[in-house]
Amino acid sequence: MYERYWQQAGDKTSLLISGWHSMSYFSDVKNLCWFLEPQFAKEVIRLHDIVGNAVTMDRHIVVGTGSTQLFQAALYALSSPGGTKPISVVSSTPYYSFYRQVVEYLKSGLYTWAGDAAIFDKDEPYIELITSPNNPDGFIRQPIVNRSGGMLIHDFAYYWPQYTPITSPADHEIMLFTVSKTTGHAGMRIGWAIVKDKEVAKRMTKFIELNSIGVSKDSQLRAAKILQAVSDSCEPASDSRNFFENSYHHVAHRWQQLRKAVEESRLFSTPEFPTGFCNYTGRLFSTQPAFAWLKCKDEIENCEDFLRSHKILTRSGKHFGMSLKYVRISMLDRDSNFDLFIKRLSEMRL
Amino acid sequence: MYERYWQQAGDKTSLLISGWHSMSYFSDVKNLCWFLEPQFAKEVIRLHDIVGNAVTMDRHIVVGTGSTQLFQAALYALSSPGGTKPISVVSSTPYYSFYRQVVEYLKSGLYTWAGDAAIFDKDEPYIELITSPNNPDGFIRQPIVNRSGGMLIHDFAYYWPQYTPITSPADHEIMLFTVSKTTGHAGMRIGWAIVKDKEVAKRMTKFIELNSIGVSKDSQLRAAKILQAVSDSCEPASDSRNFFENSYHHVAHRWQQLRKAVEESRLFSTPEFPTGFCNYTGRLFSTQPAFAWLKCKDEIENCEDFLRSHKILTRSGKHFGMSLKYVRISMLDRDSNFDLFIKRLSEMRL
Structure with missing residues (x-):
């Protein structure tokens, strides 16, 4: 659906990357997320500030190979490596079908799928996934378990003004976004998390280090260019269609x-x-x-x-x-x- | 070390990618590895055929977000989801330190780290990692457990003629390569596996689908361009330094x-x-x-x-x-x- 917009946008969204650029594993050794391209982080923050759909001030940005990798990074960050049994992961039905598969495929001892959040009644820590607007049914969602020991992952892939009214800047512990649903560029495999707690952001970064030693720089640079074009198109004086x-x-x-x-x-x-x-x-x-x-x-x-x-x-x-x-x-x-x-x-x- | 070569190579290794290109999740729906860019696969095969370091005829190519992701894909593909206990993963000391961490970090019920291959004596299936030339010590390696039920993953990151004599085309079940050690482009996060068995290649592809829904197209296209330049430089009539x-x-x-x-x-x-x-x-x-x-x-x-x-x-x-x-x-x-x-x-x- 988005392809035509980008065709009409023309060459200003083209990226030229030279053979000797971006060769290193590292993007910014001073950043907690050391493989995050500063240009990409800057454009993420700029776009959220323009749209007003998420709080970015004093938050950590973690980049991922799509939000799927970030979701797993969040599970890793929220679970206890020293725990005696895996933590329960729940989501209200109908839930995004892929989440169940992703939680289960490696039979992790850190976390386990526990199904519908509406009927979760164990008196122990848990992770609840809140996708809002929800995939598949489109409804705005809130956490529903609301017990002590609960940790939340908010998937905001669709919290953009082409899909739903932006009623307030979201402000939760872990919020996931993805370029694929924001601009249509699924092939880039770029997502980002906005994370409140420094230790959680560090553990998410560690997961991505262990999982893939960072995230494609080429895609991060391209995503930066695309997000920049989106933000530019939102400026009142822009000659592009918003x-x-x-x-x-x-x-x-x-x-x-x-x-x-x-x-x-x-x-x-x-x-x-x-x-x-x-x-x-x-x-x-x-x-x-x-x-x-x-x-x-x-x-x-x-x-x-x-x-x-x-x-x-x-x-x-x-x-x-x-x-x-x-x-x-x-x-x-x-x-x-x-x-x-x-x-x-x-x-x-x- | 490689940066200077690529600087001197100039603009022929630059990649221009337009805003509307490569937006889809899919690269080639007819390929078993549906997120593999055909151009990248072509250049991988061409380069191996020129160097003579790996058999590619009638093999499956699986692309990964670096060879780290492919290593995990191989573990997933070789282990049994229905098994009662995790399969042992071994490697001779000194072994690549990262492998142990990657095997252990999710406490998977599919596979478990069992340490030094030289002292592995369980009478049950196992996976042996062979890194050759070895990281860290540089020696050429062969499998050493050699028991029934053994499955092998060959990491050939360094089997290139700047590091070691290419004595024959390697021909094993699963062989891992990575752009980072071939050309120095670590920031691309692109690796590839050459896989004999179709079902193993399918399961590795499934892992990458669950882990990150494919691999950056931008980096695959850039890697194709870089590998093409390497192959071109190997042609007798080339005006680039080999x-x-x-x-x-x-x-x-x-x-x-x-x-x-x-x-x-x-x-x-x-x-x-x-x-x-x-x-x-x-x-x-x-x-x-x-x-x-x-x-x-x-x-x-x-x-x-x-x-x-x-x-x-x-x-x-x-x-x-x-x-x-x-x-x-x-x-x-x-x-x-x-x-x-x-x-x-x-x-x-x-």
Whole structure:
């Protein structure tokens, strides 16, 4: 979806990197996160300050190979290497399906998946994942366990004004962001964490050292250039179209198309979201998520299978801790694919 | 050490990447390793074929965020998720110190560090790491456990003709390489594995998907450009200096300086290496490793402390499963640092 914007932005977002540049493991030996490119950190802070979606003052920035690596770094940082048993990791259903796999794949003795936060009742330390707006269903979320010994990881991949009203600057212990959902550059594999506690930031940095001895400098430099272009486009005097305004209208149009198609087919429903006032845009609007969380009507048992039989590929609700009645559909695909999806959905009958 | 070569190589190794390029997670959906950039894979194969240090025909290439990520991918691929206990991972002392930390940091239930391969005597499956030439001591290595149920990971980071004679194309189940030791570009965080078995390559790819959803495309494209320049420089008609010849002479000169300084100080010894015929250069020479493995004389108990008191930072032998009598010293630092090190070493007295 974002490709066209960047094509139209032209050469000012091109990066030229010489053969002898950025050869060392180190980016800034004086920084706690020694592999963080200063230019990237600067642009991250600038963009958050412009959009107003996160507090950055007196916080530590940790860069990661996408927010997936940072999520694991946070689990490592919050768990106790000397503990006798792994700490429970929970998230409310429907939760981001990948998180469960990532927690489980190495059978770590540090942390273990404990499922739905809503039914977690152990009287012991735990880590709760809060994805807000949530992947897959798009709702704004708060922690729900609220017991002593709880530690929180906030995934704010979608807390940007093309997806949801920016109601206040988020200010939590560990907040994860990713270039892929901010600007569409998934292939860069660049994410960042904003971390309050110095020791937590140090342990996250240690994880990334052990996991991959740092993060691609080339991608950090490219991400810096892209974020800079986004921030520049937000300046009143800019000659570029405001990136978030442009993206907001693109997503809004797609949601209109989706809701119309859902209505015509009479086979599905989609969530309704409350409106909120966005401090960044000065606009009152409802969340318009990067994913559509579709629920099919009673006659259809398995929504994923049914849609596949109509040549629409989705991800079943079962992966998100929910029933087969649900599927998740990306709203950010290329225009041609999205248009085809809408056409097929509109014409669908039982 | 390599920076100067790349500075002199000029603009032909510069990469220009546009804002709208390489945005997707995917590089090649038809490839088993779906995040592998075809251009990078092509240049990897071309370079191995020119140098003759590894068999690439009918093998799978898996790209990683440095060979550190690939090493973990290999551990994941070779261990059994359904196993009742973790598989033992061994390596002969002195072993690369980082490997032990990487095996242990997540307390994985899939694999566990079991120490020195020379004394491993359990009658059960195991994974042996063979680093050749070895880090830290520079010797050519073979597997030494040789029991049934053994699985091998060959780390060939230093099997390049600036460090050691290329005596034959290596041909093992899993072989790891990294741009950082091949060309000096550590900041790219790009490594690659050459893998015989399709299922192993698939599981390594799955690990990288779970660990970081792929590998920076920007760095892969830049690595492709750098490897291309190296291969081009090896062509007979090239107007660039042959990269490996140039690097060989640079390392050879440093080893001469080191051996002279060691002799003058009378406080240390360094390993002597047998000569071998290099099929790539047609030259008979001894391994000249990227690290010097220094042993101090009897009067010095703790070699690291002693050298630190003379303003030389090293890594103690204890990290490599050896005594405090040993230290590891990088031979690839910038010229100015290396010259200062040689000066201090030469003037050192008890």
